[in-house]
Amino acid sequence: MPKRDDLNHILVIGSGPIQIGQACEFDYSGTQACRVLREEGLRVTLVNSNPATIMTDPEFADATYVEPITTEVIEQIIAKEKPDAILATLGGQTALNAAVALHEAGILEKHGVELIGADMDAIQRGEDRQQFKEVVLKVGGEVPRSAVCHSMDEVRDTVKELGLPVVIRPSFTMGGLGSGMAYTWEDVDRIAGNGLAESPTTEVLIEESVLGWKEYELELMRDRDDNVVVVCSIENVDPMGVHTGDSVTVAPSMTLTDREYQHMRDVGIAILREVGVDTGGCNIQFAIDPATGRMIVIEMNPRVSRSSALASKATGFPIAKIAAKLAIGYTLDEIPNDITKATPAAFEPTLDYVVVKVPRFTFEKFPGADPTLTTTMKSVGEAMSLGRTFQQALQKALRSTETKAAGFWTRPDPEGATLENTLEALKTAHDGTLYTAERALRLGASVAEVHDACKIDPWFLDQIAQLIEVRDEIETAAVADGALLRRAKRAGFSDAQIAALRPEFAGEDGVRRLRHRLGLRPVYKTVDTCAAEFEAHTPYHYSTYEDETEVAPSDRPKVMILGSGPNRIGQGIEFDYSCVHAVQALREVGYETIMVNCNPETVSTDYDTADRLYFEPLTFEDVTEVFHAEDESGKAAGGPGVVGVVVQLGGQTPLGLAERLEQAGLPIVGTSPRAIDNAEDRGVFGRLLGDLGLVAPAGGTATSYEEAREVAAQIGYPVLVRPSYVLGGRGMEIVYDEDSLAGFITRATAASPEHPVLIDRFLDDAIEIDVDCLCDGEDFYLGGIMEHIEEAGVHSGDSSCALPPITLGAAVIEQIRDYTAKLAFGIGVRGLMNVQYALKDEQLYVLEANPRASRTVPFVSKATAVPLAKAAARIALGAKISDLRAEGMLLPEGDGSDAGPEVPISVKEVLLPFKRFRTVEGSGIDAVLGPEMKSTGEVMGIDSSFGLAFAKATLAVYGKLPTSGKLFVSVADRDKRSIVFPVRRLVDLGFTVYATEGTGLVLKRHGIDFTPVGRHSAGADVDAVALIASGEIDLVITTPSASTGPRTDGWEIRSAAVVADVACVTTIQGAAAATQAIESASRGEIRVASLQELHRRLRGGERAAA
């Protein structure tokens, strides 16, 4: 059945800012959808507030709205664009919820817009727990015994009936937010109480515990003719009780017989049909009792999910792409399989390799947060690996996560580890459970004992036991000969792991040299959906140690682009964006592009993105082997081989490899590793600033506490301290006295052992400025200047900012341009550089210069209509800025420092994940901003004035912006003067004020009435924390006093706001900006405009002139 001819224009809803539970996998799926729909000749309108996505690049849709994903905004877009249908199944829970809200507000009906993919009834049947349960029972499946409750009384009655422990899940929340396992009555009160509050329908499900059961997922696709295929089965190594996003998972399933698997498949298909997802993908989760095989159905997602992205990358079957085609009416047999070209998409992929996914956590960023893994997702990213065996794939995945440990035995065991305490630790699921399981086995526990402690299937544990056996052999063999080395490599051991076990090799380099002498190198196999039954036309490779390699010879000049690995706070989708841009730009001018990355969520690891994809860990060993394979096969084919390796776009991960790769003879292009190093080296950089006549805050470096104390005493407190070589301000703190300095030094040495601690004078009340620029050695191009809303001291990744700058004068801007150009030439930049400045008392201080792609590149590129990362990639391979100006990639004349008065304001705002975390006791964690980055994602608001743009950005993050109601204010002494004006405006707009005594007094003296609220610690009648927790407050403005820390009032107020989901402003500048936004919003001035319109305005003149 061909595609529907009644659909000409589709509105695609994206997933908004990156957050825990909803990461860049939806950029991957959305990008595929937009591409497919346009290839089919349909008009595509897109709404997504996240500028760091490839899907919001203007070439992926006809009209791209970087606007908040809210009902009101989407209605405006519908009214303006008049789409025939909405596709909301590829944008995660955000898009699905947006579609539900549009339906409930009657907007779909009013504008005659159809939902394609899944209709409203199907969404309800899949998402509503009670309805879903009925569906499962109707098709003969089993569900856990359970009941839906709407009040605490109902909850208690149900728990009495089922018996503890029970699982509590709120309805309609994403990533399992708010759900948890209750072992005690206290747990029940806490989790169910929160759950009722979190659920938009005030509804929680209480169910029988299936803790410790085996957990599985199926990814299914259905077309309009009711053909169904199962794309992939996924088995969770972590048993039931750990959210699948936080579990180590493996595909295909490893411990099911055909009978059990087919039963699961039958039930899955029956559910999909009964729920009635018309077309597209869905994900169903199952639990199996390991003792009896009783299978129950846990839940379904009637949409493309995180697991779908994983399944797509794991199998080579592009679920989102096919889902988009099915949504417009094609059937599975009409869609060709891209990889084989000869066979249709109507089949079930079969794998001749094993895929392992490992989650990446960042608990170190959130002191006080409970690190136990539960049914609420807490990981911020993931790495995937492919190997021909589970052992190989597991070991590759473990070293892909870029944690302190790079696989088993690469870190010493924790001090005092015994068999007893290791087994005890296994009873609680945690980050690194497999490391703990390995330790237990190595310390002498049997597989059965370990299984009893952690419930991980014995098959997986035995695989780890086998690795330990190889380890023992490596350790004890008289001679580590070729046969043993080969066995170790086949079992997935890295050179570094082998080196750690045999000191005689004198490190990883020694192992590598021996290995190469023995001719022991990996071969590369292909992901082809069909286990080699048909020829593959898509070079999507992974390494293994076997007989035959499948790297095809090619005589084209090749460029390798190193990706950024698993998402984590500080290194996320923005870097993948830049890598994808490099691929696009270099492909266009004829290079054969080779992407190396291990993050399954990304666009860069779509086999459609680069000419060749290597799904490999980003370690020195794995990268040099890919280089060797590609370079050699290229040269053997008579070509030049690999002519360039791009390391400056993927963030710290590839950058950290740059120097060693260059030493190993890889042709690093762009800014040299030496120049990058110089910019990082305080001493060298300080001398450069001196030579250039630029000023930095007073500072110094120290390798011991004694040194640090001296430096700090010299420059005076407060000081900003940090380890060198970090992204995202990891370990960065503002220190006010010697005691805290001592504490910091102890922690910092763990943060980065090879590099000293940097100590700088902290500039209070300075304006922070971020600049992205390009340099080719001869010419300089300023990409954009961003003025931060928050003062210096809040990490730039957590600050909101405006472009063009909103308060800087022409002279300062000229000075910034001048400084930046000097730095670019002085450092020797060949590509992108990001510089951070602080402006205080009319003095411009250079805070840091990073000669690489920054987190702000996508934002600047969208705001200025200039693709900076593409330009950087071209410059790295030899193009000149003048060439790129002539081509039209850069502005023909002028640059990002020339923004005229007609240029709209773009505001970047960030999304913070505080809501995801709870302390062990279950209360919220502190929501204060500081020099260490904590945000997971960002949004962009674009409008004619700052207030409107900021209002949009706020809406995009919170989904709402209070325009009247109750305001709670409590600010630090230094902010008391500045708070008066914003509060006055808010009162004029209709807010009533609640304030603590000190703040209130200042307001009163300025004629602003307020209701006094007692300090929580003073045990007052009207307690601020209780007031906020009760949900009565609509907006909180609270700035931390200098002596911030846990157990202060400010901390309790902020965490209460987080838990109650109340907008909470924690800086004085933020308060001013929020006031402007509220003012603009209450005038009802928010109007939508597409990026294409904006870019026409920004760059239309030049085209008209040309």
Add this chain to the structure above:
Amino acid sequence: MSSRAPAILVLEDGRVFRGAAYGSVGETFGEAVFNTGMTGYQETLTDPSYYGQVVAQTAPQIGNTGWNDEDDESRRIWVAGYVVRDASRTASNWRAERGLEDELAAQGVVGICEVDTRALTRHLRDKGAMRVGISSRSTDAEELLAKVRDTPQMAGANHVGAVTASEPYTYQAKGTPKYTVAALDLGIKRNTPRRLAERGITTTVYPAYATVDLLLDGNPDAVFLSNGPGDPATAEHQVELTRELLRRRVPVFGICFGNQILGRALGLETYKLKFGHRGVNQPVLDRHTDKIEITAHNHGFALKAPESGEYFDTEFGRVQVSHVCLNDGVVEGLTCLDAPAYSVQYHPEAAAGPHDADYLFDRLVELIENTRSNDSKGAKANA
């Protein structure tokens, strides 16, 4: 795994793969084929259609769920040899009774593990199925190659006699018996009578060389032609028997080998596929419903499509090519429009594999019912 002896696998064109001993230690020969199923090795190993074949599993982790006493598809393992990448040393499944390797050793099946099975598969895909030898006794490839080249080819091989039942036996219907079927055992799998029994059918299974009279002795409602190994061109007895059934208008349902026999009985020719269909993910289009089913396959031979395309004429009337494989257009089923007979090239009984094609057993019930009502109408008309 370090204690394993070295083993070699040599293909008739001289390509050598090295690995380690697996299962029984020794030497074995057969036709090298690959199976792409990710589950169901127990069912595969005990499927008589694999008689004479050395099966390579493309799925790399084999043996994880061990061996149980419920999933055998026949009385023993039939493969001539077994090739895997990574053999599990533990069995993890609540139904597992013992390890796979124990079972292979106990049944004397020579295997090889630690093989680059993907390279082997690509080779067979490009060069076609061919003869092969495995040795875990000697690693002299030249010597083994000479032996491989002395073994018989699959084309022209008659293996039915080796796998068929020696005596007839009966599999009772579940619940109230409604129908009876006579099954010709050319290598039948246990799941077939099981699927029939679920529909109230009592199945009597006859040895492959049973005569028409023996087969129809109990006056069955239909005859079932099973799957089985070998070259259908050698199945002269069964083809002739089927022609007789068609003449007598006895309802016939064939699968796999049975499909080839019905096709040959209708006058079609069979041919050897380059590397065959062996796996559980093959898309087949049912032309009756235009639905796609994901199906279990195990065939190295196929029916040559009639020149006239979808419909063709035979001495038994018009016949439709009712099922085709979407991957390569191979004929996957026939339906006689003027005779009560139909067949499919694949395995609706699955085991291993998806259950999408289960409806084909319902069609047998419909065919029986239609034939009964036509007969009674005919009887009335005659009366």
